[in-house]
Amino acid sequence: MQAGKIVVQNLYKVFGPQPQEAIQLLKQGWSKEKILAERGAVIGVSDVSFSVNEGEIFVLMGLSGSGKSTLIRLINRLIEPSAGDVYIDGQNVARLSRQKLIELRRRDMSMVFQSFALMPSRTVLENAAFGLEIAGDGRKQRERRAMEVLEQVGLASFADKYPHELSGGMQQRVGLARALAVDPSLMIMDEAFSALDPLKRREMQDILLDLQKKHRRTIIFVSHDIEEAMRIGSRIAIMEGGRLIQVGTPKELIENPANDYVRNFFNTVDTSRYLTAGQLKADSVPLFVHNGKAPDAQTVCKQLLSMDKHYAFIVDEKHSFRGSISLEKIALLVEGGRNLPLEQDLLKPVEPVPEDLPLDSVIQRLVVNEGPIPVVDREGRYSGAISKGRLLSHLRGE
Amino acid sequence: MSEKLDLGSWVNDFVQHLQENYSGAFEQIGSLVSGFSELVEQLLMWPPAWVLIAIFVGLGLWRIGIGFAAFTAAALALIVHTGFWEQTVATLGLTFSSTFISLLLGVPLGIWAAKSERVATVIRPILDFMQTMPAFVYLIPAAMLFGLGRVPGIIATVIFAMPPAVRLTSLGIRQVNKEIVEAGQSFGCNAWQLLFKVQLPNALPSIMAGVNQTIMMALSMVIIASMVGAGGLGNDVLASIQRLDIGLGFESGMAVVLLAIILDRITESFGTPRTASRRRFAWLSMLRLQRQ
Numbered sequence: 001m002q003a004g005k006i007v008v009q010n011l012y013k014v015f016g017p018q019p020q021e022a023i024q025l026l027k028q029g030w031s032k033e034k035i036l037a038e039r040g041a042v043i044g045v046s047d048v049s050f051s052v053n054e055g056e057i058f059v060l061m062g063l064s065g066s067g068k069s070t071l072i073r074l075i076n077r078l079i080e081p082s083a084g085d086v087y088i089d090g091q092n093v094a095r096l097s098r099q100k101l102i103e104l105r106r107r108d109m110s111m112v113f114q115s116f117a118l119m120p121s122r123t124v125l126e127n128a129a130f131g132l133e134i135a136g137d138g139r140k141q142r143e144r145r146a147m148e149v150l151e152q153v154g155l156a157s158f159a160d161k162y163p164h165e166l167s168g169g170m171q172q173r174v175g176l177a178r179a180l181a182v183d184p185s186l187m188i189m190d191e192a193f194s195a196l197d198p199l200k201r202r203e204m205q206d207i208l209l210d211l212q213k214k215h216r217r218t219i220i221f222v223s224h225d226i227e228e229a230m231r232i233g234s235r236i237a238i239m240e241g242g243r244l245i246q247v248g249t250p251k252e253l254i255e256n257p258a259n260d261y262v263r264n265f266f267n268t269v270d271t272s273r274y275l276t277a278g279q280l281k282a283d284s285v286p287l288f289v290h291n292g293k294a295p296d297a298q299t300v301c302k303q304l305l306s307m308d309k310h311y312a313f314i315v316d317e318k319h320s321f322r323g324s325i326s327l328e329k330i331a332l333l334v335e336g337g338r339n340l341p342l343e344q345d346l347l348k349p350v351e352p353v354p355e356d357l358p359l360d361s362v363i364q365r366l367v368v369n370e371g372p373i374p375v376v377d378r379e380g381r382y383s384g385a386i387s388k389g390r391l392l393s394h395l396r397g398e
Numbered sequence: 399m400s401e402k403l404d405l406g407s408w409v410n411d412f413v414q415h416l417q418e419n420y421s422g423a424f425e426q427i428g429s430l431v432s433g434f435s436e437l438v439e440q441l442l443m444w445p446p447a448w449v450l451i452a453i454f455v456g457l458g459l460w461r462i463g464i465g466f467a468a469f470t471a472a473a474l475a476l477i478v479h480t481g482f483w484e485q486t487v488a489t490l491g492l493t494f495s496s497t498f499i500s501l502l503l504g505v506p507l508g509i510w511a512a513k514s515e516r517v518a519t520v521i522r523p524i525l526d527f528m529q530t531m532p533a534f535v536y537l538i539p540a541a542m543l544f545g546l547g548r549v550p551g552i553i554a555t556v557i558f559a560m561p562p563a564v565r566l567t568s569l570g571i572r573q574v575n576k577e578i579v580e581a582g583q584s585f586g587c588n589a590w591q592l593l594f595k596v597q598l599p600n601a602l603p604s605i606m607a608g609v610n611q612t613i614m615m616a617l618s619m620v621i622i623a624s625m626v627g628a629g630g631l632g633n634d635v636l637a638s639i640q641r642l643d644i645g646l647g648f649e650s651g652m653a654v655v656l657l658a659i660i661l662d663r664i665t666e667s668f669g670t671p672r673t674a675s676r677r678r679f680a681w682l683s684m685l686r687l688q689r690q
Contacts, residue, residue, distance in 0.1 A: 078580050106586030117577035121599050131585040134595070182585065 004051030005186065005218040006075065011048045011084035013070055013242075016041035019082040032241060044070040046242040048084075055216035057208075059229040061265065062239035068222045071239070072188050075220065076109055077101055088186065106135040110179035114191040116171045118163040124150065124174050125159040131182040142181075149177040153207060169200035173207070180211070189221045193228065201225075205232050226265050230274075238262050250274060272395060277362050278355030280394055281375040281384030285309065285324075291317040294341035301330040311371045311387075314347055319381040321374045323347025352376040355383065362386060413539045428544045431499070431552050438498075439491035447483055451475070454660060461667035473656040482631065482653040489630035490657065492548065492620040493613060496555035500612050504560040505605065508567025509593065518568065525561040533558055533622050541626040551628025555619040562611035570604025571597045606669030613661050621654060631657075 014022045022041040026032075032043045045067045052058040060068040073079040075086050077093055086093040088108070096104065110131060118127045125146050126133075132142035150156045153173040163171050172192065179187055193201045209232060212219070223229050229236050230250040237247040238261070246258040254271050257263040286309050288295040300312050304327045312330075314322045325347050333340055340346065352374040353365060365373050372387035416424070442450065451474045459467035477486050511518040536557060540550035574597050582596035598605070624632025631650050638647030 073580075076584055078583055102586045102588055104586075105584060109584070111581065111584035113577045113581060115575065115577045117575065117581040119578065119596070119600065121602065130581075130595075134582075134585050134587050134591055178581075178585075188584075 005054040005089065006052040006220070007085075007087040008051065008075070009049050009085045009087075011045055011071070011074055011086065012082045013044035013067075013074055013079060014041050014082045015044055023083055043242050044079075045074060048239075048242075048244045050237055050244060050247050052218060052220060053234075054218055056234035057212065057219045057221055057232050059233035059236045060220065060222045060239060061224065061226065061229050061236055063224065066239040067242040068239050069190055070242075072190055072220055072222055076105060076111065076188060106131070106182065108184055109186040109188065110182050110184040112172070112175050112179045112187065112189040112192040114194055116163070116168075116175045116195075118171060118174055118178075120163055122162075123159065124155060124161050124163065124166070127163065127174050128159075128177040128181050130178055135182065146177070146181050149180045150174075152180065152211065153177045167200075169196050169204065172196060172204060176204075176207070185217060187217055187219045189219060191222050191224065194224065201228065208232060226269050230269065238265065251276075255279070272359055275359040275394070276355060277353050277357040277375045277386060278383075280359070280362060280386045280391055281355070282386070282390050283384055284387055284390055285372050285374075285385040286312045287382070288312055288314050288342070289317060290314050290322055290342075294343050296341050297330050297333045297346075300325070300342060301327070301334045304330065313374055313382065313385065314342060315382045321350075321352045321376060321382045323349050324371055324374070326371060350374060352382070353386075354378070362391070366391060413542060417543060424543045427553075428549045431495075432547075432549045434499075435491065435495035435548055435552055438495045439488060442487050442491050442494075443484075447478055450487070451478075454664075457664050458660070461664055466663060470660050473660060477653045477656060480649050480653070482634070482650060485629075485631045485634060485650070486653050486657060489617070489620055489632065489654070492552060492555070492623070492628060492630055493616045493661070496552050496559055496616040496620060497609075497613050499552065499556045500560040500616065501563050501609060503556070504563030504608070504612065505567050508564040508605075508608070509571060509598075511564060511568040512571035512597075521564065525564055528557050529561045533619060534625070537623065537626055546627040548628050550626045551620060551623030554623055554626070555616050558619045559612045559616040562615065563605075563608045566604050566608030566611065567601065570601030570608070573604065574600040603669045606665070610662060610665040610669065613665055614658060617654070617658055617661065 012019075012023050012026075016022070017040060019041065022035050022039055022043065025035055025039065026043065026046055032046070035041050035043060048071060060071060062068045070079060074081045075088075075093065077086075077096070081094045084094065088104070091104070093101070093104070119130070122130070125143060128150055129137075129142040129146035132145060137145070147156060147159065150159055153176055155170060155173050155177065158166060158170065163174065166174070172195075175192070179189075193204045196204060205228060208219075221229075221232065233250060235247060235249055236253055238245045238253070238258075240261050246253060246262050248256075251274050253262060254266055254274050257266065286300075286303055286307055288300055295314065304310070304312055310327045311324055312327075313324050316322055322344065325342060329346075329348075330342075333346070348371075350369060350371075350373060351365075353362065353376070355375055355377055357365075362373075366386065366388055372385045372390070374382055375384045375386060377383045451471065454474060455467050455471050458470040477483055507521065511521050533554060537550065537554045540554045540557075544550040544553060578600060579592070579596060582592045587596060620628060620630060621632040621635055624630065624636050631654055634646060634650035635654070637643070638645075638650060
């Protein structure tokens with residue numbers, strides 16, 4: 001078994017008659033559509049496996065109807081799985097007795113809903129204390145704790161109001177407080193911020209990230225907003241038609257989308273802040289090898305002129321970066337009639353950057369550096385160069 | 399089509415069969431109902447008229463407002479001064495007893511129907527039957543089984559007035575926002591907690607609408623039930639019809655209408671959300687603001 005706070009293995013959910021038969025047919029390669037047409041069964045979740053690490057925000061993404069809401073409800077078993085296993089801290093939720101399941105829900109997990117799902121006849125304080133009340137805490141104790149979490153989400157002064165007297169953003173803060181009050185190690189958030197306007201959504205994301213900084217919880221967050229997913233997600237899982245298509249960090253998904261469906265998610269987003277030196281580098285600077293004997297100025301000068309380049313990089317035979325030299329400097333050397341070998345003292349030392357350096361740092365380096373900057377791979381070998389022109393054309397999408 | 403299907407005689411046989419074989423059971427039910435309804439009536443008759451009036455006026459003031467309280471006072475004073483107070487209280491007693499029994503049976507039945515599709519399917523045609531079968535039709539067998547008087551009146555009224563309580567309880571529970579129910583479950587509610595802490599509180603407006611309907615239907619039915627000797631204002635209505643006394647008919651009918659309006663508005667007000675009652679005192683907080 002894989003390690004992780006939550007481990008989901010070969011999970012299926014079929015709505016309709018004879019789910020087991022439908023699963024067999026799926027395994028035989030029948031399509032969802034064919035099973036629906038011929039057996040009347042709707043495939044909600046199909047053979048999903050993944051694991052969520054302790055303390056990460058794991059974002060489930062997909063278009064509506066892709067099964068993400070069903071999947072999270074299989075994790076806390078608001079919906080009964082048709083087949084497969086869900087381990088939370090090594091305990092198989094799918095096989096738990098009713099009583100054990102209720103205990104687990106009271107003690108260890110809570111949920112935040114898209115429509116907030118607050119009780120209209122309860123005050124903000126009573127709503128926040130709901131989970132504790134269900135777990136059997138006394139009034140004094142649960143209201144003290146509820147007040148604490150209301151303070152954390154900045155709603156302490158609204159404790160005596162009713163939900164309908166609050167704005168949407170504030171209502172969801174109550175929903176968040178209610179979920180936090182039971183001090184769960186796992187929080188499931190179902191499109192929790194989707195009903196809010198963009199500004200409020202950002203504000204709630206900040207509150208969530210802030211809370212995460214103070215107290216790391218494992219969070220499964222369902223969203224259809226890619227910006228949101230990239231902002232808060234440690235990892236993102238993309239679902240399509242009940243299947244898990246790809247799981248990875250935002251960067252991994254951008255760099256290596258599994259298919260067009262995944263790629264399309266990122267189409268609308270400004271992905272540039274996820275660019276790294278490795279993606280920006282090109283083989284645009286002429287390279288000369290110092291293999292015990294330095295290349296001589298005249299050769300380099302000729303080559304640069306013929307290639308219409310302004311800089312040359314020198315590396316040693318192991319491809320470690322040694323330095324750069326500009327055409328102007330070589331031209332001066334050559335004009336002075338001296339055909340010197342380009343030894344270290346003539347080169348301009350430039351600190352190479354690693355391939356995983358993010359875009360904003362690359363820009364900083366380019367600003368202070370006159371010419372192109374060299375990029376080296378993990379072993380320190382030269383792998384390419386980034387020039388200002390190269391960067392600008394990349395950002396333009398060329 | 400030579401012979402007529404004789405459904406009627408089967409029913410006759412059935413009622414006769416009940417009468418002959420289960421009279422003991424009916425007697426028991428009858429004495430229970432009669433004991434309870436007598437208790438309710440005595441409770442209402444016991445204080446002087448003005449105490450009961452004050453209670454209604456007070457309720458009107460608390461739940462609705464000063465205007466309705468004034469109307470209640472005037473209406474009840476009119477009933478007292480036209481000499482129909484005692485009959486009105488008797489009718490009120492019958493209405494309360496029938497409503498109480500209707501809710502006692504109807505609300506749990508409604509909960510059950512909300513939880514089980516099968517129960518809902520079985521109950522639905524029975525409720526249709528209870529509501530639309532002309533009331534006179536089961537008033538007579540009720541009288542045959544329970545004897546004349548208050549008891550068959552209450553039994554017939556319960557049959558007629560219970561359906562809205564069942565229907566609106568069931569509807570109310572089914573209509574509770576799905577995510578609110580999920581919220582209850584996800585925080586670890588067991589079945590009872592889910593019912594009492596999530597479903598019933600959120601279904602309350604609908605259930606209170608059912609209570610209101612039940613009371614109104616009970617009130618209209620206890621008037622008709624005077625035909626089997628249930629008593630109250632119905633007696634005067636019946637007498638006015640028999641004697642063609644239009645004046646008496648108007649007076650007693652008026653008392654029914656006024657009672658109906660008072661009961662309707664007050665019970666309706668309990669179905670509105672909790673904060674609505676605070677709004678009625680909004681002018682108080684406005685005064686406070688102005689002083690600051």
